Amino acid sequence: MKTDSARGARGSRLRRGLTAASALALTSGLFVTGGAAGADDASPQQARVDNPYVGADVYVNPEWSANAAAEPGGSAVADQPTGVWMDRIAAIEGPEGKMGLREHLDEAVSQANGQDFVFQVVIYNLPGRDCAAVASSGELGPNDLPRYQSEFIDPIAEILSDPAYADLRIVTTIEIDSLPNLITNVTPRPTATPECDVMKANGGYVDGVGYALAQLGAIPNVYNYIDAGHHGWIGWEDNFGPSADLFFEAANANGATPADVHGFIANTSNYSALVEENFSITDVVNGQQIRGESSWIDWNNYVDELSFAQGFRERLVQAGFDPGIGMLIDTSRNGWGGPNRPTGPGPQTSAEAYVEGGRYDRRIHIGNWCNQAGAGLGERPTTAPEPGIDAYVWMKPPGESDGSSEEIPNDEGKSFDRMCDPTYEGNPRNNHNPSGALGDAPISGHWFSAQFQELLANAHPPV
16 A cells, blocks of 8 residues: 555545546555455455545435535535435335435446546444434344344445446445444443443444444455544543554454455544644643643644544554555535634633634534534545545535434434434533534434535635
């Protein structure tokens, strides 16, 4: 695999119709073994490229694109690539008249038109899913690992391995908001939930992620990226190293090996600012270090997603992952533009005033995650923008809700989470702050027009 210096060159925008950029990455990569994980045949099948996004266009989901284009001003971003979410078993075939996985892949082959092309898919249906946030709880119970394997992962692997799709570079985001919960939301942490304690005890998350990595990693044109949380969650000393070690454990579980992991993705479906330009973690203001003296930063070691992703990549390599792993950062909703965006640092009267006045991320608390008021579209999907970063991506389709703001009966296994209620005053995971959520929101994954309009208005860079 190429060194980090090869990842650092600025790449092309990920739009359909672009001329293929550098072919440098097309001739190097790692070899994967033939057949299912653990098969005796270890002969190389096909070389993966170092960075699947280099020289490739990326799939534009026609269903999301139509929703975006139907909004006033939405046509300006309707051609952007977004992730396709497999968030329940029915999504594989396509629920309620929507496109299934094969239909999306067939459309991707058509869009590729024989050129190098990336298809992004989110694998998101673990047993006991999202044990600390019921808005995105899933259809499978905590002991349903056998169903997850046979009814969810196996059918997806069968489809992705179809020779009809062999020329696509299939980027998978593996199980967002799962493994980090086993570090931060289990006993004896004050943020522990009984549900997370169960999933740690029964091994469902570790074995589920391991199985997904093994089965999908055995397909030569699949690139697995494990979800790595975000800086406000994993950037603390108590979480940083233990999370990397747990990811390595999962990459060696249930048939998987670290070779099944091409990289990691940060900030999936979240709002953390890409770069906080008005302060850095080492700043001292009026004799006060902002780390420890600012309530926003507290004792976190990171202030934004780019520094976190690059730092966490180094720690993952220390844990045992290949030095050539790459990072993705989801920038779909972390722009924080609009009239409230600071134009410079805050007052230097105190560390608190300095950070509060200068921070781009305007959430009430960095633990707030549901349909955040004031958010904007972030950097457009871009290839190899910084060292160690394979791409900025819109893995979460902008305008799709994080969860309903009130109880809405549904057949998707999704419950009402008070963090999506704009009147909620919080819990230990957001230090008992208001939720900061927008009202009148539908259940997670459903189109939320008011949110999309706000994301457009507050986009940075502006639309």
